[in-house]
Amino acid sequence: MTGRHEVLVAGAGLSGSLAAIYLSRQGHTVRVVERRTDPRLSTAEGRSINLGLSQRGIQALREVGLLDELWPKTTPMRGRMVHTADGQSFHPYGTEDHQILHSILRDDLNSALVDRAESYGVRFDFGHRVVALDRTLPVLTVTDPAGESHELKADLVIGADGAFSAVRAQLMRGERAEFHQEFMDWGYKEITIPADDRTRLEALHLWPGRTGLVVAHPNHDGTLTATVFLPFDGPGSFAELTTPERVKAHCDTEFADLPGLVPDLVAQFLSHPTGSLVTVRTAPWQHDGKVVLIGDAAHAVYPFYGQGMNAAFEDCSVLARCLGDGDLPGGLREFEARRRAHTDVLAELSKQNFLELRDGMRSPLFLARRKADLLLHRLFPNRWTPLYTMVAHTTTPYGDALARARRQDRALVAGLSTVAVTVAAAAMTALVAARSRRQVR
């Protein structure tokens, strides 16, 4: 232990408050500044209401001893329930009982994290906005709710301030920093689906349209929180669906039984705000043992793999381990070296999974492939694990999971080719034998 440090975290969201817990448990003094108001007092504006906890997130919550407290607030999702014009069909997430996701309200989770951090002595300053960072000291300048400016000195500043991170912008200034930001040409609106027998099953519900995709997480009270994804422009887009008639016609055509489940669908659609979806990649993530980025500030991804929060929680766990011996410069370098390549892979997987959810869940070929994947996993549990299973139900680093999935695919192709060649050879042998018998006759 080369020392206990003064740590300043920008952002009291999911990654910032979990990082505060990890580091205060290690004996560091942690203070958190957050632009928004206290999540325990109000609902977060403009952010998704519930989230899917998978193995990586669960593992982190277990490490900090929060899992038992949160467990009763989660709702299991055992697979995908796909709603189409032909009816509903259920597709389990895995072959084993524990291979399920757990839906939880963002506010419940965030409040529990802040409570727990406070119990370790972490100080939270809400309504404080980051305006500058001297990364060489480091000193973070913030303005309080009264508009007064404060210079906060620390040993380490953690930027956990989201996809549009102010800490990241300051970290990049005048540096040879790599930065990639892309917005999807689709946006989203959130809709509440009332409790109903038809959506009782513990599942992630999907309505894959030709233009549009609806994904819904179950809540504890039987309601579901649905996210309606649509293009911003063009036919069937947010730009077009501006009247009750057009919204109704589009939802009736595209989203099967959804309109029947949400009596006020049109009213909700027209009154709720439209959000956008961003992917962010950047490098470096850290500066000289003084500043580091975690969560969305380091790697914002599209939501289609359900891994944004889980990856952010995994960041906190890895960061805490890297800082275990108190060496800040070495620890931050190790953190970036261990994480960045994997979250870059996650960004790509999250983009691709949009197509899987929208088109794949209606494609017989894709569904057959998915069933074969699970069957192979059941037959050869140690040699075959579907990519989705590795991403959602294990803590195998994302890049390693993708590499293994590719190896499996190659082996399968080789195996199938061998079978094909063997069958062909056997057929040929039989044919030749039959011919020579004929000639002998």
Add this chain to the structure above:
Amino acid sequence: MTGRHEVLVAGAGLSGSLAAIYLSRQGHTVRVVERRTDPRLSTAEGRSINLGLSQRGIQALREVGLLDELWPKTTPMRGRMVHTADGQSFHPYGTEDHQILHSILRDDLNSALVDRAESYGVRFDFGHRVVALDRTLPVLTVTDPAGESHELKADLVIGADGAFSAVRAQLMRGERAEFHQEFMDWGYKEITIPADDRTRLEALHLWPGRTGLVVAHPNHDGTLTATVFLPFDGPGSFAELTTPERVKAHCDTEFADLPGLVPDLVAQFLSHPTGSLVTVRTAPWQHDGKVVLIGDAAHAVYPFYGQGMNAAFEDCSVLARCLGDGDLPGGLREFEARRRAHTDVLAELSKQNFLELRDGMRSPLFLARRKADLLLHRLFPNRWTPLYTMVAHTTTPYGDALARARRQDRALVAGLSTVAVTVAAAAMTALVAARSRRQVR
């Protein structure tokens, strides 16, 4: 003509001052604000000293009637002179007399552009820094050299303020903007090579090292301006070459006859600043007929294809044509639609050409391919044009040039395969004929 407009250009560099000329010639009222001092009074700091004009840049200067005035200030470069331990070898740029590049001092070019713009009534305000932009009006807020703030209203704001454009940052705020910024892990230093008989030849001089690359443009007075490219870190990097002994040893090993040509090479190396190399891609380039980006602000590229300035000049030419009928919203949309895909291609080509200059010019295989390219062009001038020729010596849009080069390569592979198959078939026929003759005998 739907109208003559008030145009405000941010940046009096090469693209900004040329755009001012084009638009004032079209009858618009143009004012230019520039953070730096007047290029006619001082040397630009931290930017490359001389540049290679190729066909696109020449074409634009011809369009605004500046070519004749500038021509005497240029120095022709008829090909690449490669300096290695084995001596020098010359590789012409093309097969025709006009297929050459023209070296020019940045300051000479920029001063001529500002002079000419002023002669059309363009107002230049130097020492004025962009601090804000309301893109909906548009209103550009600038601070003058005394620190006083001014709000400048215009019909159109042109961001010609370089790779780290302040206008671009303002354009992107709160938009679903795409943005990619990457720095090369190599940087550069500029070195002056005194006039010498050994570098008299009109050429771009190259010293391709294993670690390091030196590129030199000739000047009018017989001197050359060399750019020494080296990695920032690792063996033979700027981080390592910090003592006279190390610099001398590295240059002696890597850069053939260069140390003999520059008596004060070590002193220049140690005293000159190190620059970095950035690639920037972004979208959109324009907002609602009110704001548009050109040049490096829209697409900064690595310098290895020598096309940065040429592409910026081509932007000005295309923008002027798109705005020809005075329709700002339609014209800006058309400009982005006509240019962006092509400058994206240029960014990729510019990255790849680093490898061509560093490794290719020492590779017998690469040099043979290059010679074959020029030979095919000489044999089939209408059907075969090397990619480099299209990029440097024509105004074929970059993307079209790349697509054509790929088609040519496919045709060549198909042609060679046909030849190979025909030869093989002829050989087989001859063999079979010979055998049957033997059997007959």
